[in-house]
Amino acid sequence: MATEVDQQVKVENEAGVAWIRFNRPEKMNAIGSLTRTQLSDAIKTAERADSVRVVVLTGSGRAFSSGADVTEMSNDGGMHTPEEVGDILRNEYMPMLMRLRTMSKPVIAAMNGPAVGIGASFALACDIRVAVPEAYIMEAFINIGLAPDGGVSWLLPRLAGTGVAYEMFFTGKALQAADAHRLGVINRIVPAERLEEEVRDLATQLAAQPRQALGAAKRAVNHALDSTYEEAMQFESYLQEAQAGSQEFIEGVQAFLARRAKK
Amino acid sequence: MGYEHILVNVDTPVATITLNRPRVLNALSPELMREVNEALRTLESDETVRAAVLTGGPKVFAAGADIADMAERTAAEQLQRDQVGRWAGVSAFTKPLIAAVNGYALGGGCELALMCDMIIAGDNARFGQPEVNLGIIPGAGGTQRWPRTAGKFAAMETMLTGAQISARRAYELGLVNHVVPAEMSITVAQRIARQLSEKPPLALRFAKEAVLKAFETPMSEGLAAERRSFYFLFSTEDQKEGMRAFIEKRKGVFKGR
Numbered sequence: 001m002a003t004e005v006d007q008q009v010k011v012e013n014e015a016g017v018a019w020i021r022f023n024r025p026e027k028m029n030a031i032g033s034l035t036r037t038q039l040s041d042a043i044k045t046a047e048r049a050d051s052v053r054v055v056v057l058t059g060s061g062r063a064f065s066s067g068a069d070v071t072e073m074s075n076d077g078g079m080h081t082p083e084e085v086g087d088i089l090r091n092e093y094m095p096m097l098m099r100l101r102t103m104s105k106p107v108i109a110a111m112n113g114p115a116v117g118i119g120a121s122f123a124l125a126c127d128i129r130v131a132v133p134e135a136y137i138m139e140a141f142i143n144i145g146l147a148p149d150g151g152v153s154w155l156l157p158r159l160a161g162t163g164v165a166y167e168m169f170f171t172g173k174a175l176q177a178a179d180a181h182r183l184g185v186i187n188r189i190v191p192a193e194r195l196e197e198e199v200r201d202l203a204t205q206l207a208a209q210p211r212q213a214l215g216a217a218k219r220a221v222n223h224a225l226d227s228t229y230e231e232a233m234q235f236e237s238y239l240q241e242a243q244a245g246s247q248e249f250i251e252g253v254q255a256f257l258a259r260r261a262k263k
Numbered sequence: 264m265g266y267e268h269i270l271v272n273v274d275t276p277v278a279t280i281t282l283n284r285p286r287v288l289n290a291l292s293p294e295l296m297r298e299v300n301e302a303l304r305t306l307e308s309d310e311t312v313r314a315a316v317l318t319g320g321p322k323v324f325a326a327g328a329d330i331a332d333m334a335e336r337t338a339a340e341q342l343q344r345d346q347v348g349r350w351a352g353v354s355a356f357t358k359p360l361i362a363a364v365n366g367y368a369l370g371g372g373c374e375l376a377l378m379c380d381m382i383i384a385g386d387n388a389r390f391g392q393p394e395v396n397l398g399i400i401p402g403a404g405g406t407q408r409w410p411r412t413a414g415k416f417a418a419m420e421t422m423l424t425g426a427q428i429s430a431r432r433a434y435e436l437g438l439v440n441h442v443v444p445a446e447m448s449i450t451v452a453q454r455i456a457r458q459l460s461e462k463p464p465l466a467l468r469f470a471k472e473a474v475l476k477a478f479e480t481p482m483s484e485g486l487a488a489e490r491r492s493f494y495f496l497f498s499t500e501d502q503k504e505g506m507r508a509f510i511e512k513r514k515g516v517f518k519g520r
Contacts, residue, residue: 219386219444226431235386238447 009038010060011045016053016207017200018046022119025061031118032069036092043096047103053207055103056199057126058110064135067117089149093118097125097151102222104215106206110199111135112192114174121150124159127218129185130199132192136174137185143172158225159185210248210262268295271302276313276460277453278306281320288326289319291371293349300352307356310519313460314467315356316452317379318363321445324388325372330397350403353378354475357468359459363452364388365445369427374403377412380471382438383452384430385445390438391427411478413438463501464519 010023020042022029031039046055059065080088100107100122109115111131115123116138123129123137139148139156148156148169156165160175160183168175180186190198206214216239224232243249255262270281280302282289289295299317306312319325333341353360353375362376365385373390376382392405400406401422409418413436421428433439443451459467469492476485496502500520508515 216444223386223442234441235443238443238451241450242444242446 006034007038008032008035009042011042013049013052015204016051017056017203018042018049018052018054019056019058020046022059022065025059025063027069027071028063028066028114029059029061029119030066030069030071032072035069036088036096040092040096043099043103047099047105052105053211054105054203055100055107056110056203057100057107057122058196058199059112061113063113063119064109064111064115064123065119066114067119067140093121093150097121100125101127102218104218105211106203106214106218108199108203108206110195111177111186112195114138116140118150121152121155124155124185125151128187128202129180130188130190130195130202131177131180131186132195133177133189134192135177135180135186137168137180138172138174139168140172142170156185159183208262210246210252212246212248213243216243266298266302268292269298269302271306273306273309273312274453275311277456278309278312278315279449279453280306280315280317282318282325283320285320285322287329288323288367289372290327290329291325291375292329292332293344296349300349303352303356303360307358312358313464314359314361314456316361316363316449316456317375318449318452319365319368319372321365321449323366324362324364324368325375326367327370327372327393350375350378357471358464359456359467359471361452361456363448364390364430364439365448367427370394370401370405371403374401374405374408377408377438378404381440381452381455382433383448383455384433384439384442385448386430386442387445388430388433388439388442388448389427390421390430390433391425392421393425393427395423396425409438412436461514461517463499463505463515463517465499465501466496466505469496 008022008024010021012019012021020039022031022035024030024035043055046052106128107126109123109126109129111123111129113132113134114136117140120137120139139152141148156168160180164175164183167173175185177186177189181189188198220232220236220239223235227235251262268282268284270283272279272281280299282295282299284290284292284295303315306315359381360379362379362382363385364376364382366387367389368376369389369391370393373392376390392401392409394401394405406418406422409421417436420426428436430439430442434442441451473485473489473492476488480488501515501517504517505515
């Protein structure tokens with residue numbers, strides 16, 4: 001039907017978990033202008049919905065996401081101007097990536113395949129990555145004369161170390177799942193046929209954790225990454241005070257002492 | 264005393280004033296500011312109160328003045344009402360006043376925070392002076408207090424672009440003392456206020472006055488005023504008690520005399 005909106009991003013909510021899925025398998029989940037709009041809506045909605053406790057970002061088909069949709073640039077009648085390139089990063093990608101990193105719920109990347117360019121930015125902005133053995137992370141900007149973007153200049157050196165990040169940026173070569181796993185960039189590797197099950201198990205487990213404490217962990221880490229050791233510990237101490245006065249803590253301790261499951 | 268737009272809680276010796284118009288994000292109407300001034304005047308003369316905290320509660324400090332109230336006013340009306348002049352009571356308060364800022368502190372809200380002696384920001388705090396977008400400029404000290412605190416260039420950017428800054432950025436600019444988890448900002452401010460309450464009140468008062476003078480006078484005049492206050496404090500009982508306690512390795516007990 002001509003009026004039907006192309007669902008380039010699909011969202012399924014199940015048991016407290018929002019599955020946000022890049023849904024352009026025929027294009028290796030390339031991200032175009034409509035994808036960005038839909039993805040932004042999906043992330044915002046998931047953040048705001050009280051019923052959503054955990055967010056999973058994944059792709060349909062063989063890729064997680066192949067990055068920016070280059071064909072769209074020419075379909076639109078020519079390349080983006082340099083300023084448009086910058087504006088899309090600042091006004092569209094930045095808010096989405098910031099939201100993933102700072103929202104007070106866990107965000108898991110289920111890497112069903114390669115994550116390239118801005119696709120890699122999304123995978124790396126998540127809190128935890130679970131990937132199939134065929135997955136890889138690639139920053140191929142150098143091959144077309146561009147610089148790293150979408151936050152990877154900040155994320156990759158922190159996740160993989162400066163040397164690995166530079167090698168990826170300079171050569172454009174992929175970081176294979178096994179190597180990424182060894183470096184701690186990817187948390188777990190599971191065969192494709194078990195990926196969703198494994199991520200579902202993890203997400204369900206996290207969805208049952210005390211939500212305020214989960215949020216506090218993210219706030220602590222995000223604050224710490226911008227702070228000195230001393231500032232980070234001070235922030236932690238106040239966060240802990242707030243948490244120590246919470247119902248979650250009271251229930252957690254009572255359950256522990258009574259050797260029963262938490263409510 | 265009954266207030267309509269604010270809550271005043273005195274947990275001796277610390278008083279907490281909470282802006283309380285959450286439905287309009289604590290918009291600073293003339294009535295609300297009149298109440299803030301009145302409350303501060305009362306606390307000023309209450310000898311049992313040693314320090315105060317000013318907050319907007321857990322979600323928002325104050326998202327500016329009441330735009331709806333101002334939209335159709337003429338310059339003459341604004342001059343006669345002297346809406347902003349009525350804020351003078353905030354800077355006239357001689358005891359320590361600590362702002363606990365969560366969420367938006369915009370326009371007049373930001374200026375109100377800047378009038379306080381210290382600012383404890385929640386990690387969700389946002390500061391800014393968006394007046395330029397409405398065809399006006401800050402009117403409660405923003406253009407003067409920002410450059411004196413954060414420097415000319417940060418002040419200019421804020422005034423000219425109207426863009427907001429995060430708690431973290433405000434901390435980097437020296438605009439706030441500490442960034443703490445939002446749910447703790449009021450507690451932290453009250454705790455600091457309580458610590459200050461145990462210090463000699465007259466010394467606090469003169470220290471506050473001297474620091475504020477640094478923004479008003481040439482250095483030589485400020486130094487002279489500082490020295491006068493320094494010598495004057497040797498005429499107080501609290502100075503004798505403070506120094507004796509120090510020598511005797513015990514904690515001083517101060518009376519404000």
